[in-house]
Amino acid sequence: KLDMRRTLSEAINIQVPYNFERVMYLLSGGQNQTEAMLKMEQTQVITLSKDLHAKLQDWVSTYRVEDSEMLGTVQNLWGCHKYLSDPHTAVGVNAAQKFLHGTQRPCGAVICLATAHACKFEDAIRKALGSKFWDGTVLNDPKLMPPTAGSLQKLPEISRGTFREGEDWTQRLREVIEGRYPEATLVTPHLGTLWFSNQAMAMLLGITTAVCFAAILSKFARRSKR
Structure with a gap:
């Protein structure tokens, strides 16, 4: 691998x-x-x-963008334009700047579309602009930290009923939805620990079922085209 x-x-x-x-x-x-x-x-x-x-x-057309370059782009966008960029958008902007000043020409016009809100990427923003900026500016500016997202920052972290790789998640989900456990956490190797209430876990199960069903339909559709 x-x-x-x-x-x-x-x-x-x-x-x-x-x-x-x-x-x-x-x-x-x-x-x-x-x-x-x-x-x-x-x-x-x-x-x-x-x-x-x-x-x-x-x-x-492509360009390679390192983490250090992305962080520098976040700094420049804030310093020059007071625009707080998420890391993914900063990667695109950095590549666009390389097309503008580099030797490689793009296939056509270059348009940068912001892909997410910067408040979702605390680690990247802290690394780019510092913890003082995050704690003193981002958390206190409703334009940078919308009230809904800000309210999540104030909630206590709760870990209970952990989902672990290799265990029977289907049975565990049923137990959570049926009320045997008040809360549940989902531990993943890429996203860390996610906390869900009963309602949220029920919604997650519904979404997961829908996605699996759509994947099955897509697989059958592909086979029928062969």
Whole structure:
């Protein structure tokens, strides 16, 4: 298994991006990419045909952005424009600036779309602008920390009824929903510990069921196209 280098941009910490299949599907003229994606999941390596690779180079332009560069972009955006950027948006802005000043030309016009609210990324903001900025500015400015998000900061952390990898989560979910446990926490290797009330856990179960059902339908749809 190939090692993944974790970044401060959590959504980028993924080895098999689900949207890459869509890119290959579009560039190949609608050819089924199931076999290629399954092979990539198994080996974590994908080999593109010369034709598909050439089209990818024609349609997609990229730049590598390090964590240090992302943090510098967050600092510059705040210092120059008083805009507090989340780490993912800062990665895009940094790449756009490299297109502007570098030798590589983009495929077309460059537009940066903000992807999330900066208040969700405390660690990255503290590293970029300092703990004093987070504690004194972000937490006290409703534009930087919306009231709804701010109210979550004041809630106590509760850990009870932990979900652990390898245990029967289905049975555990049933016990939580049926009221045998007042609260539950979900421990994951990537997101840490998440706390859920009874209502939230019931909603999570409903969403999980819907997602699994949609995945099954998608799988059958793919098979029917073969």
